[in-house]
Structures are given as C-alpha cells and as structure tokens.
Amino acid sequence: MPTPTILSLLYQYIVGGILFLIGMILVFKSDVVDLRLRKYRTQVIWLIVGYFIYLAIHSFFFFVVPRL
Amino acid sequence: MEILGTPLDYTIMIGYFILIVAFGTFFARYTRTTKEFFLGGQRFPWWIISFSCVATLVGSYSFIKYSSVGYLYGFSSTQSYINDIFLLPIFMFCWLPVIYFSRVLSIPEYLGKRFDPKTRIVGTIILIIYLVGYVGINLYTLGVAFHTLIGLPVFWAAVAVAVLATIYVVAGGQTAVIWTDLLQAFILLIAGIGLFVGGIFFLRQHGGFWNLFPAGHKYALAYFNKPPSFNFVGIFWQDAIANSFAFWLMNQGIMMRFMSAKSLFDSRKAALFNILVLIIVASVATSGGGWIARALVSAGFLPKTLAGRDAFVKAAYLLCRPGVFGFVLAALTAALMSTVDTLLNAASAVFVNDVWRPHIVKKAPDKHYLRVARITCIAGAIIGIALVPIYMKFKTIYAAHGAFTATITPPMVVAIVLGCTWKRYTAKAAFWTLLGGIILMFLSIKYDILLAPFSCGIAHSGWFFIRALYGLVVSGVIGVVVTLFTAPPSKEKISGLVWGTEKEGMTKFKGAKPNEREGKLAVLRIKQVEIPGKGEIVKVSPRAMQLMKANTGDLLYVTDHRWWMGGLHSTHAKAGDPITEVEDFDKVYVPKVLMDRGRFKEGTKVSVEKIF
Numbered sequence A: 001m002p003t004p005t006i007l008s009l010l011y012q013y014i015v016g017g018i019l020f021l022i023g024m025i026l027v028f029k030s031d032v033v034d035l036r037l038r039k040y041r042t043q044v045i046w047l048i049v050g051y052f053i054y055l056a057i058h059s060f061f062f063f064v065v066p067r068l
Numbered sequence B: 001m002e003i004l005g006t007p008l009d010y011t012i013m014i015g016y017f018i019l020i021v022a023f024g025t026f027f028a029r030y031t032r033t034t035k036e037f038f039l040g041g042q043r044f045p046w047w048i049i050s051f052s053c054v055a056t057l058v059g060s061y062s063f064i065k066y067s068s069v070g071y072l073y074g075f076s077s078t079q080s081y082i083n084d085i086f087l088l089p090i091f092m093f094c095w096l097p098v099i100y101f102s103r104v105l106s107i108p109e110y111l112g113k114r115f116d117p118k119t120r121i122v123g124t125i126i127l128i129i130y131l132v133g134y135v136g137i138n139l140y141t142l143g144v145a146f147h148t149l150i151g152l153p154v155f156w157a158a159v160a161v162a163v164l165a166t167i168y169v170v171a172g173g174q175t176a177v178i179w180t181d182l183l184q185a186f187i188l189l190i191a192g193i194g195l196f197v198g199g200i201f202f203l204r205q206h207g208g209f210w211n212l213f214p215a216g217h218k219y220a221l222a223y224f225n226k227p228p229s230f231n232f233v234g235i236f237w238q239d240a241i242a243n244s245f246a247f248w249l250m251n252q253g254i255m256m257r258f259m260s261a262k263s264l265f266d267s268r269k270a271a272l273f274n275i276l277v278l279i280i281v282a283s284v285a286t287s288g289g290g291w292i293a294r295a296l297v298s299a300g301f302l303p304k305t306l307a308g309r310d311a312f313v314k315a316a317y318l319l320c321r322p323g324v325f326g327f328v329l330a331a332l333t334a335a336l337m338s339t340v341d342t343l344l345n346a347a348s349a350v351f352v353n354d355v356w357r358p359h360i361v362k363k364a365p366d367k368h369y370l371r372v373a374r375i376t377c378i379a380g381a382i383i384g385i386a387l388v389p390i391y392m393k394f395k396t397i398y399a400a401h402g403a404f405t406a407t408i409t410p411p412m413v414v415a416i417v418l419g420c421t422w423k424r425y426t427a428k429a430a431f432w433t434l435l436g437g438i439i440l441m442f443l444s445i446k447y448d449i450l451l452a453p454f455s456c457g458i459a460h461s462g463w464f465f466i467r468a469l470y471g472l473v474v475s476g477v478i479g480v481v482v483t484l485f486t487a488p489p490s491k492e493k494i495s496g497l498v499w500g501t502e503k504e505g506m507t508k509f510k511g512a513k514p515n516e517r518e519g520k521l522a523v524l525r526i527k528q529v530e531i532p533g534k535g536e537i538v539k540v541s542p543r544a545m546q547l548m549k550a551n552t553g554d555l556l557y558v559t560d561h562r563w564w565m566g567g568l569h570s571t572h573a574k575a576g577d578p579i580t581e582v583e584d585f586d587k588v589y590v591p592k593v594l595m596d597r598g599r600f601k602e603g604t605k606v607s608v609e610k611i612f
Helices: A006-029 A038-067 B007-030 B034-039 B046-057 B062-080 B084-102 B107-114 B117-150 B154-206 B232-250 B252-259 B264-298 B308-319 B324-360 B366-393 B395-421 B427-446 B448-454 B460-484 B502-510 B542-548 B592-598
Strands: B522-528 B555-560 B570-575 B587-590 B605-610
Touching (some): A006 B232, B034 B154, B034 B252, B046 B154, B046 B324, B084 B107, B084 B264, B084 B395, B084 B502, B107 B324, B107 B395, B117 B427, B154 B252, B154 B366, B232 B395, B264 B308, B308 B324, B324 B366, B427 B448, B448 B460, B587 B592
Parallel strands (some): B522 B587
Antiparallel strands (some): B522 B605
C-alpha cells in the first residue's frame, strides 16, 4: 500500500471545506438563526470548532502519529 | 468449520435477547397513537436521540467490515465514519427546521408537499424497496456472521433476531426503538472499545501495540487514488459525501429519530454531539478489532494468512475469556437489532403515511392507522426474512440491492438537498432529478466509460467508488437545468418547506408568532386543575412566566424533574393566563387530558421549559 501524501488531507478539507462553507453561509443568512441568542451562538460556534477538531485529528494522524 | 464460543457465551447471549425484548416491550404502555408509534410523542431530550443514533449507524456488518478494513489498511478505516462534519450545517440548519416545523412524517410526504404528488409516488416506491430490501440484507449478514461464529443455520439465526426485534417494535413503536437502541449503543461501544483497550493491554508484554502495528497503517487517510480497492478520493465521494448525506437526509429512520426530540434545539444538539463525539468513538469501536488483529499477527498470535473478514472474530476469540466472548456476540446482535428495529418502524411509517392513508383508507380513526402500522411492521419483518434464502441462493439479487441503493442514493440526495436549500428548485426539476439521475446511474453500470471523466486517476477496477461523484454531478446538472427552464414555485407553495422560510414554518407550527427570548427552567409541582374550554393549556405563576420569559400562548414543555426518565413522563402544552392564586405559585396547573398524556401524578416535581 503506498504511503499517503498530503494531497488526501488537502482534498478532504478544501473540497469538504467548500461544502461546509456553503452550509455556513446558509446558516448566517438564515431568517431564524439569531446569533444574539446564546442557544444559536453556542451551536454555531461548536459547528466551526467541530470543523477544526476534525482537521486537527486528521492532521495529527498525518504529521505526528506515523512518526511516533 | 470451527465453532467458537462456550455454553457460557451462548447463555449470556440468550440472556441478552431476553433482556432486550423485555426492555423494549415495557414501552408498549407509552404507545397509544400513531404519533407515539412513529415519533415517540416528540418528547425526548437530545442525549437519548444522539446515543440511540449510534446504534442505528453501526449496522450488523460494521464490526466485520471496518475491522477488516482496519486490519488491511490501518487507521484509515475510520475515514468512512469521521467525515460527516461537512454536511452538518446543512443538516442542522436547513433540513431539520424544515422537517420539524412542517410536521411531515416521512421523506415522500416532504417530497409531496415541497414538489408534487408525482414526485411523492416516485419517492415512496424507492424508499419502500430500499427499506424492506435493507431489512433482508441486515438479517442475512447477521445470519452469515452467526453461522460462521457458532454454526447456527443462516436462515434460523435471521428468523430468531427478526422475531425478537419485531416483538418490541410492534409493542412499543418508536419509544421502544429509541430506548432499546440507547441500551444497545452502550453495549456495542463498550464491547468494541473494550476489545481494543484489552488488546493493547494484552500486547504490552509482547512488544507493545504501537511497535507491532505497521508504520504504513498509522495514517488516518488513505493514499489519494491507489490502490483501486481502497483509496482516499473514492471513499471521500462515496462515504463522506453521498452516503453521509444519504444517512442523515434520506434515511427515514434517522429523520423520525430527530423528529422525536422534544424541540428543534434538542434535535440540533443531538446531531452536533453525535458527529463531534460519538461517531469518533464508534469508528474506534468498529475498527479496533482489526487494528488489534494486525498487531496480533505481527506478534505471532494469529497466522499471517488471516483474512480481513475474520480479523474481528479471531481477535475477539483470542482475547476474550469465556463469557466475555458471549458479550461480544451480544454486541454484534445489538448492532443488527438496532438497525432492523429502526428500519421496520421506518418502513411502517412510509407505508401507512404514503400508501395506506392517502390511497386506501383515507379518513379513519387514529386507532385504525395504529393497527395498520403494527401489522406493517410484522409484514416488513416477514418480507425481510423471506429475502434471506433468496439472498443466500441468488447472490446476484443481494448484489442487485447494493447496486440499487448505490443507484438511487445520489439522485435522492440531490433532490432533497436542493429541495430544502434552494427556493427556485421546481417540482418538475425534482421529478427529473430523480428519474433522469436514476436512468443515468443505471447507464453508468452498463457503460462504465461514463465514469472516466470522474476517475481522479483511480485504476479502472476501482471506478465503482467514483460512481457517487458521477451521480451527484449528473443529477445536480439535471436539477439546475430543468429548474432554470421551468416557472419557479409560488411563495405559498414552499412556505416553511425550504431554507429561508423557516420562520414561516415556525409560526405555522406554533399557530402564533414565535417567542425566542431566552429564559430559564421553572421547577414546579403538578396540580390537576380543569381549565374549561381552553384545550391543551397549562398555567403557571407570573413569576415562573417571567423566569421562562414566556407569554400567554407560548409553547411549553413539561417534564418529570428526574433527568434520567428521559422525557418519558412529559408533554407539550400552550401557556395559559398566569395563575392568580398566590398559594399555588409553586404549582403548574395541568388538565386531565395532559395529565394522562404526560403520565403525571398529582404533586410530581416537574421542569417547565418554554420552547418558543
């Protein structure tokens, strides 16, 4: 099995990121999501944090774990 | 054939069967209407929805399949699970509000409301074939697993599990499904993670897991487009995009699960917790056996010729003492039953809601539809069982259902995503997205040269992976082109059914303008008081109203104060005018109809929450 390159990581988070970004634009332009309210703000923040958690997990298992 | 397990293992497994059926049928008392049978009365908090979804997500084949991939390719076996974050904004903020507020009971009903009856019929046919065929596949895969493990005939293993699952689904409907899935989620996560952790401890004295696990297996993503049998880009389009969207948006069982939440806020929270936490844990639980098997091979405990499909079972049998192996068998069964129960309940909802009610018996009492729902569950299980020998005899039919699922998924996903996010998307476009998309998908099976432009450098033998990308593109193009050449739908037609009109949906759901001011919970005691001529109304003190920031007419949720009751004793109601009797300011007035629905007793301590 060939050793994975960074292309897989970039593809996942750029192509997937575009889809995620489209979704986030719809969230910000939605007529019911009022970011002044804590209940919406918390969930939207966790959504964005979630994207970076996923990115961090995959980056960790790409750059760090195989070298341990 | 080597038969694994001891009498103690079988006893534990049978004990588990009895426990789960008794637990599931206990919830029969909570199922008196079709709303309760299909949506559990919409009363559950986020954590129950979130955990129970894990059990549905992990199918009977998951332990075998992902352990096999983990054994062969390492940590990149988690790729199929850890990728749902990309669709989460659309699911949480476009799809969930639309289905929750429009009060639809099924995906075809949504297609009918959003588009037209013709599209609803196409959706109904597709979903019923998919759901019933899928029941058969799950029963078949479990039968095969149990035949391999303990020598039970495939057919009779499938019959036994189908009968047990059907008993509690028929008795308790969605409530039984949710609560048994909650229990089964814990069992399968504990078994999977336990096997992985146990394996690490076992290997500590034999060189250590980390040293024995090959370096090339430590990447969480596969190589971009090689080998054809397992590559990053194919899995990305097939699993991260097409299958993930299909699971979250077109899976009738999942849709019903999220509609069973007590509020839209809880539905969203359930999805967020599931994808950010539980799916990651589930990916380790299902793949861990394969990773350990690979290290056990390096340490010489398992033969180098070990096949991937045997990795989970052999590792489990080697590491588990008698009795513990029975627990692993129970977890395998849990994974199956929790998928089959959801499918039976979902197939029943589609049949009653999209076939029986609109076309056969139009206006009958709710009890009639509840009886039909229960009969449909039994019929679904019988058809599923009948498919098992057919799948056993004709492997091409088994493969055909897989091909059918792969074929319908991209067009359905495109129709639903465009339907819930794009106001301009028309009924004709949706119909042709489904029909044209399916035709073009079938053409790609016959003439796979059509996949060449999408191959991303994958060798020809691996092009099947990329069919999902092809399907999404061609269905998307049909949807957009037909939309641009047809008249847009009227505002009234799509009100509350598409992104940008959720406010209207919310207002229709409540019957008045929503009140979104953020308040707190009020903890009060129940007092049964008749409120004549006011319908389903509860009354609280002005202080409680102020605490919740509620107005008269707002939607409230009253639930037993004990969180672990999980909303079983609860009800929704509208806020009436505040109580004027000062001595009752620590009470909530509840009429008898709501006392019965919420299963409350006089004096019970309850939490009262404003929904909106």
